[in-house]
Amino acid sequence: MMDFQYRNTEPELMDKPNVPIDILRLVFRDINKSNRYLGGNAITLANVCKLIKLFPGKQYTIADMGCGDGEMLRQIAGHFRNKETEVVLIGLDLNENALAIARELSVDFPEITFLKQDILALKPQDFNCDILLCTLTMHHFSNAQIPLFLSKFTKLAKIGIVINDLQRSALSYYLFKGFSAIFIKTKIAKHDGLISIKSGFKKKDLITFSKDLTHTTHTINWKWAFRYVWVIQTSRLSQSYE
Numbered sequence: 001m002m003d004f005q006y007r008n009t010e011p012e013l014m015d016k017p018n019v020p021i022d023i024l025r026l027v028f029r030d031i032n033k034s035n036r037y038l039g040g041n042a043i044t045l046a047n048v049c050k051l052i053k054l055f056p057g058k059q060y061t062i063a064d065m066g067c068g069d070g071e072m073l074r075q076i077a078g079h080f081r082n083k084e085t086e087v088v089l090i091g092l093d094l095n096e097n098a099l100a101i102a103r104e105l106s107v108d109f110p111e112i113t114f115l116k117q118d119i120l121a122l123k124p125q126d127f128n129c130d131i132l133l134c135t136l137t138m139h140h141f142s143n144a145q146i147p148l149f150l151s152k153f154t155k156l157a158k159i160g161i162v163i164n165d166l167q168r169s170a171l172s173y174y175l176f177k178g179f180s181a182i183f184i185k186t187k188i189a190k191h192d193g194l195i196s197i198k199s200g201f202k203k204k205d206l207i208t209f210s211k212d213l214t215h216t217t218h219t220i221n222w223k224w225a226f227r228y229v230w231v232i233q234t235s236r237l238s239q240s241y242e
């Protein structure tokens with residue numbers, strides 16, 4: 001039986017710099033399929049809408065850290081089309097090939113721009129946003145690295161941060177094995193999906209990280225399928241989130 005007590009530290013195959021762009025495109029297709037079937041992006045979008053409702057305004061800048069192929073931002077753009085709320089969307093990722101795919105898939109989305117950025121090298125003066133997203137990206141980092149960028153995130157986001165990441169659990173691991181045998185095509189996504197669950201979080205991990213973040217309020221909820229959504233309010237006017 002595998003041990004899920006501690007976070008895995010084995011790197012994911014998709015983070016290797018030499019993954020060919022055509023393979024990476026298929027890997028993102030698999031990730032998007034998992035997100036669609038298992039509710040990932042819908043949960044993030046619901047929490048973005050909730051923050052916007054709590055802090056009403058006309059225009060919001062939303063930055064997605066580790067945006068991959070940009071699917072999350074396209075869904076946000078689609079949601080706000082023909083609505084009064086305007087969104088300016090920025091996707092940041094370290095991987096040039098991911099950014100090339102994101103730009104290719106987003107030609108019909110002038111409200112989205114993509115930038116190359118290493119999350120670990122972020123500086124508070126780099127840019128400003130109202131809401132910052134980090135979906136399925138935090139588990140790529142070690143326990144020592146996470147507090148370094150979380151504290152920068154709290155300085156960059158005026159209203160709040162939505163972190164959506166995987167729960168580390170044996171049940172989730174074995175269920176994903178079955179899910180990926182049927183729905184996931186690429187070897188990389190099958191392999192990395194399992195590694196990601198082993199690198200995911202228990203609620204107590206997130207609570208520990210939250211204790212280092214001053215002047216913020218936190219809401220951590222478990223969501224199907226095996227996700228934690230952690231909303232960090234950075235605004236001084238923090239609102240009740242329940």
Ligand SMILES: C[S@@+](CC[C@H](N)C(=O)[O-])C[C@H]1O[C@@H](n2cnc3c(N)ncnc32)[C@H](O)[C@@H]1O
Binds near residue numbers: 031066117134136
């Ligand atoms: C599993 S993908 C998640 C993509 C997307 N956010 C989603 O929810 O489907 C993780 C992304 O984090 C990016 N990433 C990993 N390390 C990074 C770093 N140091 N700086 C910026 N992006 C990074 C990877 O290139 C990859 O696109």
